[in-house]
Amino acid sequence: MTQHGSALNFRDFVEDLLAAGDAVDIRTPVSPTLEAGAITRRVYETRSPAPLFGNLTGAEPGFRLLGAPAGLSSVQGGTYGRLAAHFGLPRDTTPRDLLEKLITAMHADPVAPRVVETGPCKENIVTGDDVDLERFPVPLLHEKDGGRYFGTYGFHVVRTPDERWTSWSVSRSMLHGRTTLVGPCMPQQHLGMIHRMWREKGERTPWAMVLGAPPAALAAAGMPLPAEVNEDGYVGALTGSPVEVVRTETNGLYVPANAEIVLEGYISPDETAPEGPMGEYHGYQFAESKPQPVFHVEAVTFRDDPILPVCVAGLPPEENHTIWGTMISAAGLDRLRSGGLPVDMAWCSYEAATCWIVVSVDTRRLAGMRMSEQQLCDAVAEVLFGSHAGWLVPKVVLVADDIDVTDIDQVVWAMATRYHPGAEYLYPDTPGIPMVPYLTADEARTGRGGKSVMSCLQPEQLEGGARGAVAGFRHSYPEDMQQRVLENWTAYGFPAPGTR
Numbered sequence: 001m002t003q004h005g006s007a008l009n010f011r012d013f014v015e016d017l018l019a020a021g022d023a024v025d026i027r028t029p030v031s032p033t034l035e036a037g038a039i040t041r042r043v044y045e046t047r048s049p050a051p052l053f054g055n056l057t058g059a060e061p062g063f064r065l066l067g068a069p070a071g072l073s074s075v076q077g078g079t080y081g082r083l084a085a086h087f088g089l090p091r092d093t094t095p096r097d098l099l100e101k102l103i104t105a106m107h108a109d110p111v112a113p114r115v116v117e118t119g120p121c122k123e124n125i126v127t128g129d130d131v132d133l134e135r136f137p138v139p140l141l142h143e144k145d146g147g148r149y150f151g152t153y154g155f156h157v158v159r160t161p162d163e164r165w166t167s168w169s170v171s172r173s174m175l176h177g178r179t180t181l182v183g184p185c186m187p188q189q190h191l192g193m194i195h196r197m198w199r200e201k202g203e204r205t206p207w208a209m210v211l212g213a214p215p216a217a218l219a220a221a222g223m224p225l226p227a228e229v230n231e232d233g234y235v236g237a238l239t240g241s242p243v244e245v246v247r248t249e250t251n252g253l254y255v256p257a258n259a260e261i262v263l264e265g266y267i268s269p270d271e272t273a274p275e276g277p278m279g280e281y282h283g284y285q286f287a288e289s290k291p292q293p294v295f296h297v298e299a300v301t302f303r304d305d306p307i308l309p310v311c312v313a314g315l316p317p318e319e320n321h322t323i324w325g326t327m328i329s330a331a332g333l334d335r336l337r338s339g340g341l342p343v344d345m346a347w348c349s350y351e352a353a354t355c356w357i358v359v360s361v362d363t364r365r366l367a368g369m370r371m372s373e374q375q376l377c378d379a380v381a382e383v384l385f386g387s388h389a390g391w392l393v394p395k396v397v398l399v400a401d402d403i404d405v406t407d408i409d410q411v412v413w414a415m416a417t418r419y420h421p422g423a424e425y426l427y428p429d430t431p432g433i434p435m436v437p438y439l440t441a442d443e444a445r446t447g448r449g450g451k452s453v454m455s456c457l458q459p460e461q462l463e464g465g466a467r468g469a470v471a472g473f474r475h476s477y478p479e480d481m482q483q484r485v486l487e488n489w490t491a492y493g494f495p496a497p498g499t500r
Contacts, residue, residue, distance in 0.1 A: 002120060002258065003244045007088035007216040009258045011120070014052065014066060014307060016085055022075045023050040023066070031057045032065065032148075037141035040067030040312040047074040050082065052307070059137035062305035069153060069215075069309045070322045072350070076496065083322050086215035088239060095326070095406040096345060102238070102330035106225075111236025113243040119257025120303045127249060127299040132178045136261070141312045142279040146289045147174045149278065150181055150263075153309040153319060154211035155221035157253050158194045158267075161201060166254070167194055168221035168231040170324070173209065173295060174275050181209075181295040182275045185267065188391065188433070188447070190227060195267055195293065204266035206251040207295060212260020212307050217243060223327035224388035249299045260306045264299040281313045281320030282353045282437045317350035325354050331389040332357055339383035341376075342366040347405040348393060355436065356395040357384075358405040361457065367464030376462075377425040377453040385430045385451060394436050396453040400461045402470055418456040427451040 006013040017023035030036050030053050039051050053065040073081045078091035084098065085091070126132075138148040151173035159166045167190040173183035185192045198205040210217070216239050220231040232254075236242045245254040248264045255262050275292040279285045311319040325348035333346035342365035348357045359380065366376065380398065384390035399405060399414045430451040434444040443449035458467045469475060473482065490496055 003214075003241070005088050005239075006085045007239045008214040008241065008243065010212040010215060010260055010307065010309070011258070011303070013069075013085055013215050017050055017082065018052070020075060020078070020081065020091060021049065022073050022078065022081055022091075023052050024048075025052050025054060027055050029055050029057050032059065032137040032139040034140055034143060036065055036067060036139050036310070037312045040141075040310060041314060043068045044071050044312070044318050045315070047072050047079075049073070049075070053137075056137040060135055063135075063137050064305065064307045065137055065139060066307050066309045067312065068318070069311070070319045072317055072322065080322075083326060086219050086323070088216070095329075095347060098326065099330045099333055099345075099347075102223075102327065103334045105234060105238035106330070106334055108237040110230065110233025111240075111242050113232040113236065113245040113254065115254065116244045116246055116257050119244060119246050119259075121255065121257055121259040121262050121301050122246060123302070123304050124306075125249060125299070125301050131297055131300055133175060133181070133263075133297060133300070134178055136306075136308060138175050138308075139310055141310070142285060142314070144285050144287070145278050146274065146276045147176070149173065150175050150308075151183065151209055151211065152311040152313070153218065154209055154261075155213060155218060156191050157208040157210060157255055158191060158205055159253060160194055161197055161203075165194070165228045166230050166232065167191065168210075168217065170218070170222040172278065174278070176273055176294060179265075179297045180273075181263075181297065182273045182292050183295065184275070184290075185293045188431075193227065198267075199269040202269065204269060204296075206253055207265055207267045208248055208251070208253045208255050209263040209295070210255050210259045211262070212303070212309055214243060214256050214258055217256055219323050219327055222324045224331045224392060226388065249301065251298075259303075261300070261302040261308060263295075263297045264301075265295060265297040268294045268296060279312070279314045280435070280437070281316075281318070281324075282355065282435070283315040284437055285314075316353045321348070321350040321354055325350055328354065328389050328392055329357065331387070332384055332393070335387045335389060336380065336383055339379075341379060341383060342369060344401040345405050349405075349408050349411060351408050354393060356397050357393045358397045358399060358411050360399050360401045360403055360405045361461075363400050363457075363461045363464050363466075366462060371462070373423065373455050373457065373459075373462060374425060376457075377455055381425070381427050381430070381451070381453050385427060385432075391431060392433050394432050394450050394452070397456060398453065399456045400458070400466070402466070402475075414456045415454075418458055419454060423455040425453045425455075427453070 081091035084093040272291040274289040
């Protein structure tokens with residue numbers, strides 16, 4: 001029996017978005033060459049419903065694209081509605097509640113996947129010489145991209161040669177030919193680690209790619225979990241139900257049975273080809289392509305009327321910020337708490353393109369620890385930058401816990417009024433992801449540098465006090481008055497918050 005629910009079935013996820021008015025079924029003819037990408041970019045920037053393209057010019061009948069699967073929403077009460085739906089949570093779930101759920105699952109016992117004989121992803125099976133990736137509506141997302149990108153919202157499946165660790169990991173892939181893709185396989189990422197193990201044996205890396213995956217599985221694949229942790233067990237703990245998986249047709253890997261599209265094959269141990277350029281998640285389009293590993297596809301299985309999800313990377317917020325940034329936030333917050341630091345909340349501001357994480361400090365606990373500003377910043381850097389989550393985010397901004405770190409307006413206000421020039425501590429020898437756009441050529445080459453911790457704590461807050469009280473709605477009025485205003489908001493003649 002097919003597993004259902006928006007967290008474990010992408011088709012259910014799409015239907016739920018349509019029912020909530022947070023997706024629109026577009027029947028007007030749309031070209032997958034630039035037009036679908038342009039529409040999706042406009043959707044991000046206006047917080048419009050996710051576009052489901054059902055009439056793609058030049059595509060086989062029934063083949064569809066879904067843009068902006070985790071874009072922010074303007075539907076009432078659901079700014080984070082698409083993100084929450086990835087985990088089967090209510091549309092009004094708050095960022096804090098979401099992080100706490102993710103962290104709880106990190107400390108729960110893994111729930112191993114359930115192997116089933118078949119599933120929706122096997123409704124169509126194509127192997128050998130019949131494989132043709134170009135039959136899918138693979139989109140050209142930006143005018144200056146170096147090619148069409150098949151994998152922008154899917155995950156790779158690889159397994160170590162000794163079969164003790166199966167990794168689900170997110171990395172983009174560009175169409176290279178009828179049966180090949182090309183894409184990054186960085187050595188610091190789990191995909192690259194396992195690929196190296198096979199390459200050192202002189203063997204191909206057995207590989208699969210899952211597109212239109214169970215949404216919770218896609219999110220987990222983008223989470224900086226520790227090496228040798230199987231994401232499939234984490235998804236089971238997160239959703240409270242084992243993920244149903246089926247065996248691939250050709251290489252003995254296991255993939256989610258509910259997936260829309262599954263590619264199977266291998267990563268060449270030595271073959272490379274130019275990949276990119278592509279509009280990047282930092283919001284820039286670079287001109288260079290780079291040699292990257294070639295992925296050979298020997299079989300394709302897919303659902304009837306398959307839906308290929310698409311992330312059009314660029315100015316935030318898009319899925320690199322909403323999904324990836326949220327998963328990094330959870331892993332980072334857990335790491336800081338586990339390190340015994342006085343941390344209340346941590347959040348990768350979507351607007352910052354995963355270039356900073358804002359950490360709110362419990363000033364009462366901090367006062368009891370009698371730490372100087374530099375001691376606190378050094379401790380945060382040691383704990384966070386020593387983790388995979390900290391490797392991904394180059395900058396940390398510390399604020400007091402009177403700031404809601406999920407509200408970018410409050411973060412900007414704190415930076416403007418509390419950061420004293422000079423209260424930024426640099427960690428030039430700390431390793432980090434080389435894709436950060438402001439890195440020098442030498443820093444990008446060595447994978448070190450460009451890391452800092454900025455303190456927006458007032459001197460008094462280091463001792464548990466404050467220089468002045470915040471003058472705002474939540475701080476300047478008694479609770480009964482706040483409640484009265486909220487209850488009578490529409491009676492005053494104002495529109496309900498969040499209405500369009």
